[in-house]
Amino acid sequence: MIFSLSWMGLSIWFSLPWYSDLADQIGGIYAYFLITMIAIVPGFMNAFVFISLLLDKRPPVIADQRYIPVTILIAAYNEVNSIEDTLASLMKQEYPEKIKIIVISDGSIDGTVDKVRSIAANNSNIELIYLQHNGGKASALNHGLSHATTDIVITIDADGYVFKDGIRNLVGRYLSDPSDTKAVAGEILIRNSRENWITKAQEWDYFLGIASVKRIQSLFQGTLVAQGAFSLYDRKVLLELGGWPEMVGEDIVLTWKMLNRGYRIGHAEDALVFTDCPNTLKKFVKQRQRWSRGLIEAFKENPLLLFRLRLTTLYVWWNTMFPLMDIAYTFGFIPGLILACFGIYWIVGPMTLFLLPMAASLNWLMYIRGKKMFESEHLHIRTNWFGFIFYVFAYGLILQPACVYGYFSEFFNLKKSWGTK
Structure with a gap:
């Protein structure tokens, strides 16, 4: 925090002429908002992330522990092309205890039900719940939860391929973490990254x-x-929290309810699932719109979480900045980039290039952390230079406007639809 605040102070001092010059062009309030949300706040966050990654030493999973049976819930809506691979990955798990799999077909009309039934006929650990009408992901998961009897349940998307030790690593982290840990997030990686430019960037x-x-x-x-x-x-x-709330961001709202009750949420970086990401621009925008709406839903449902005295509260407050930063980027940085092409350097200019070495350092540190985890799982990182260049230099041009679309969709209460991502 000391390092990040010092960096932010230096950034503000260095930006004083920029504040003054931009205010002369567009007015003081708008200038201060844009510079603060485009440069100052993101700079503070990046500095905090950089130092945290340097200091982070994840405690190992306890080796000699007793694993327990688990129930896996899979909400499926028209997933006939992927559900077989997902179930196959679960049946190959290196897990020492029983795994019960419950597939909830949420009004599927494409053959998903027949596919699951044919697989379940040869595996007694697979159960199918057939819902005739599509009720949404939260409703489907809650139907599955009512059939679960194990102490812990795991949710997986119907197009996710779980790596061979994924369940073991996820449960192992849960059993090794502090006793107030009541959920653990796995590591999501992209399976279809070779399809086109949008999947390569994701x-x-x-x-x-x-x-x-x-x-x-x-x-x-x-x-x-x-x-x-x-x-x-x-x-x-x-069960105490009433299951998954029937909202577009059911997972983030549920997680914040847990945090609001004082529980801890862990993360298992070596519990890997490979999933299909949106492969068209339209699908990508809709996904990030849902995620942004989910963030606003989480704030609306858990406003008091902002005032809980715990370390996590810092990150909750950070989330209040994301809508403002996305709005500033969409309506400030992107127009500034266009102006710079015509030699008007109000917002973007030659000085912006000085940020590239710092951005490269942060991405390199993130890469090293990820590479170390991959090596521990005997995996290698596929070459994807085009995706990386697009991710660094142009990804935000799509991402931030899509997020803004989501915030306004929730603000104006536009129609919601459930997705698997």
Whole structure:
């Protein structure tokens, strides 16, 4: 914190002429908002992330512990092309205890039900719940929860392929973490990253950005999202909280309810699931719109979490900045980038290039952390230079406006639909 605040103070001092010059052009309030949300606040966050990654030493999983049976819930809506691979990955798990798999078909009409039934006929550990009408992901998971009897349940997306020791590593982290840990988020990686430019960029988003954020949040005793794509939950706590709320961001709202009750959320960086990310621009925008709406839902449902005295509260406050930063980026930085192309350097200019070495250092540190985890799992990082360049230099041009679209969708209460991501 001392380092990050010092960096922010230096940034403000260095930016004083910029504040003055921009205020002359567009007015003081707008200038101060843009510079603060485009440069100052993100700089503070990046400095905090950098130092935290340097200091983080994750405690190892306790080796000689007694594993316990688990129930896996898979909410499926028209997943006939992927559900077989998902179930196959679960049946190959190196887990010493029983794994019960419950597939909830949420009104599927594409053959998902027949596919699951044919697989379940040869495996007594697979159970199918057939819901005739589509009720949404939260409703489907709650139907599955009512059939679970084990102390812990794990949720997996219907197109997720769990690495061979994924369940063991996820449960191992839960059993090794402090006793107030009631959920553990797994590590989501991209399976279809070779399809096109948008999937190639998302591979780096998950491997570098999302993974590092979860690692650091766990370091400060509370990962903020135990994502539905691959996470473990204490069944009794789920029942205590009424299961998954029927909202577009059911996983983040549920996680914040747990944090609000004083529970801790962990992160297992070596519990890997490979999933299909959106492969079109339209699907990507809709996904990030849902995520942004989920963030606003979480604040609306758990406003008092901002005032709990715990380390995680810092990151909750950070989330209040994301809508403001995304708005500033969309309506300030992107227009500034266009102006710079015509030699008007109000917001973006030659000085912006001085940030590249610092951005490179942060991404390199994130990469080293991820590479070390991959090596421990005997995996290698595939070459993806185009995706990395696009991720660093152009990804935000799509991401931030998509997030702003989500915030306004929730603000104006536009129609919601459930997705598997």
